[in-house]
Amino acid sequence: MDSAPDTPRLDAQMAFLGEADRLKAVIRATRVTGNRFENSAEHSWHVALYALTLAEHAPEGCDTTRVIQMLLLHDLVEIDAGDNPIFGDHDAAAMEAAEAAAADRLFGLLPADQAASFRAIWDEFEANETPEARFAKSLDRFAPPVLNMAAGGGSWSDYSVEWDTFETRVAPKIASGAPGLWQWLRPRARAVFDRLAGRA
Template identity: 45%
Template sequence: MNTEDLLNQIAFIKEIDKVKYIQRKTKLFNSDRNENDAEHSWHLALMAIVLAEHSNEPIDVLKIVKMVLIHDIVEIDAGDVFIYDTQKSHDNTDEERLAANRIFGLLPKKQAQEIIAIWEEFEAGETNEAKFAKSMDRLEPLLQNTSNEGGTWKEFDVAYNKVYEKKSVIKKGSITLWHYAEGLINESVAKGILKKD
């Protein structure tokens, strides 16, 4: 047994506990409590397992589970940027890159390299797995907002065109899930919980 590797792995495990304290803007289903990053990642992992059959292309589900479980760990340092933020880009890659190197760098070198590569693949969004993982990441808050009578859309005065633009990423991973999501978006407009200009 390599004691140094084990101690580094334990240090990483302790560090990522901080993900539980990162509050997202989106609230839990039918609730007024904000979701945290750990809950979000756990939910995406189960969604990926359950919804994998709807992927546009053949996918490695275990790889997707890894992606969604680690994708927001960088927010320990970089913070969570609201997808509809008008002041700061949701793609704060420089800050996130520094965070990835520091946090994943706590692990033994080989593990760190593997996890950073998976994180980079998710961020690039080009492989079948990354496209499907990003579909999960966009679908979950849509489901939450529709369950909460508009949720963050109403709270932050987000318009239909912004929601449609951000959620259309879903179709890159799953046309089936995009049709479902598009229906929810249109229903939300009809119900008056999402404003259309």
Template identity: 40%
Template structure:
């Protein structure tokens, strides 16, 4: 086998490292399944959701490739930092710092230009200051709500999460898509009426 250049060596090393995302499991179960979703499955699902639901973004001139890049990059840090359950107040303490360290290590495996781009995309997603980041984050918040609804509130019940807490946590969906937030609010009202919350 021939020796490849240093740039390609770094890129392929990174690609092999991020395979570990398939081994990071979330607190959301697959729909109608006892198995927990892994981060790689979550990322794929979010990317497709963003493409399908793009028309509902508050800003019509979003850059979809940037949205997709943010979605593909933002959870890679969980390879080192692990997944933090959205309603775990104790676990959320120091989450940004843990994930920032993970971003430095993981993205630091890449050539400098790609390292800088991935860190910028990750930080942009975390800060939710751009229209692209707001829409990407809206999709990221909506997906587990859909899973929980389809699973008759399984994770909400298991962790004792009340409907008002779900609404408070996910209200930021409206920053990226008012239409998707209206849908999410109605979904939670339906979940309450169906007894999906204890």
């Protein structure tokens, strides 16, 4: 390595990108085509593609570029803090602390200016206040039910989820940033729940 010039900034960026590889080993509750469990890296790609494809369903004045940046970064904290299925039980305060520590460590691998700007994107996503964050969060909540429908149940079957629980926990999160997507999803998801419950 004698011939390598001094590139501390690029070295830091590559350390971050190398560590990010571990998101491919974080396993989610959802199942992909072929029925294996999804990992958080491929999920992140898929929801970024959702944002690109469904941009016209975003709130007025929403910047899709920022939404895609949020979705590329949103799950990196799971490398340290793990994934928390929406129907699982977990201590919300402990989880939030673990994710903040993960964000400190992971974004902290980057050069300081970039660490701050990536952290700001992730903080904005988590705060769920801007149109961009609301749309990004809604897509993040919309994609798993779509996979569950394709799997004929998926994590809804695995966690024995009832329709009322689904509608109470998931609907507001999707409808908040993407009401048109919830309208599209509702009757289709309901049909799968009815079939699972033997009512159709």
